[in-house]
Amino acid sequence: MQEHTFPTYFLSHGGGPWPFMKDQFGGRYDVLEASLQDIPRQIGARPKAVLVVTAHWEGPQFLVSASPRPGMIYDYSGFPPHTYQIQYPAPGAPELAAQVKQLLDAAGHPARLDHERGFDHGTFSALFPIYPQADVPLVQLSLKHGYDPLTHIEVGRALASLRRQGVLILGSGLSYHNLRQFGQAGAVASHQFDAWLRQTMALPPEQRLAQLLAWDQAPGARQAHPQEDHLLPLMVALGAAEQEAAHVAYHEEDFFGALAVTSFRFGATGGN
Template sequence: MNVLPTYFLSHGGGPWPFMMDQVGHLYARLDASLRDMPRQIGVTPKAVLVITAHWEEREFTLSSSAAPPMIYDYGGFPPHTYEVRYQAPGSPALAAQVQQLLEAGGHPARLDPQRGFDHGTFSAMYPVYPDADVPIVQLSLKRGLDPSAHLEVGRLLAPLREQGVLIVGSGLSYHNLRAFNAQGAAASHAFDGWLRAVMALPPEERTARLLAWEQAPAARMAHPREEHLLPLMVALGAAENDAASVPYHEDAFMGSLAVTSFRFG
């Protein structure tokens, strides 16, 4: 099998794919980019490993249920969005393999057989695989949110790309919920412009700049807390020497914000 690319997806807000009648005009471009991913990848992965911004643990943790439940980790949405079912299978075998890879690389990891799919996973994956026929395992962030630790974990996951596993970091390139409107426009455009420029740099310089992301223009305005950025570190680490491309970008998301997704390889 070909070496699969990795992705960092700016996954949008809440359960948007299940509200397209109401919000489709806001999400048409993101929806189209996600639906195009199977064509870009060219094969059906054996499984998807999603590093989700919506799960943090003391140690890196993997969802290991064969049939993960749902987690409705949002509020204020229509009643039907709390009954959504995305019934992709899990993969206990992949979860155990990832645990072994991380521990062999010096990062303690554990399995969580109860963890369900959060909206960073099911809202991102539903447009990609609407039939829910590709197994999905979630990987948590590690508390402390150390960018170098997440980059190192990505490096340890790189062999999975040759085994048919699609590695997806699910977050947002801009995530300041107190300024998720015109108030955040300047910060989102400054940070997003920096991020896209960094992605075009040679690999070694690109990695160094991303590890020092707090020095970027408007960094802490764009990410008051960096949990939605760190899935990018894992996706990059797993494809550190590969060129980056932009499968999705908007300059006026929610009317005024700049957001971007990246593909490596």
């Protein structure tokens, strides 16, 4: 039995295939990249697999990627030609995928295995700085239509035992995701919502949960998330470490010149 208990993370994963566009972006992503590169040190051990809850995949039920050799999904447009040739050849983990399905089925949230799904950019762009050798097996978990926050928290609860079995759970989204108001146009809403989110994460677990379940009442909430797909991975990551403290793992006040964005870690470092 793996005694090391991994923390969980909600990652604000940045835009598009940014780790593969440093010449174009300059230093815009340096702070985010450094925060991701520090995760192996923070968690204190090498995971046997990573489970990524991705904002870029959803279905009428929860879907779990089960291919042993996942391909690539270039789910973006308008980027340079080389970004449509990116490879992140991490292996899949079909046995973990089956276990995830079993845990969700048992918790009353039936899941389906998808044997074709490849890695979307919310997965490979976040994972490349963490494990650049692409040598840690990856499984992706979708969101569920309807975006019910409690459902996604309950899914996190159902997956919590994986943390003691060598699995690192990452929710990959973005704490501000309004592509129509990116940059200066979103400054006020992003700062309002980000301040609320960081204050909420610092509350005791019961209060934190109550606040999150009513997230759309927060200042700037619907401006920050007209559609909450990029916020829901946070619910799963928190649900899997519900009684543990949240720590800011990454924060910027001037992302794309104006936006406030944050990533969180739930649980202690070093497996404590």
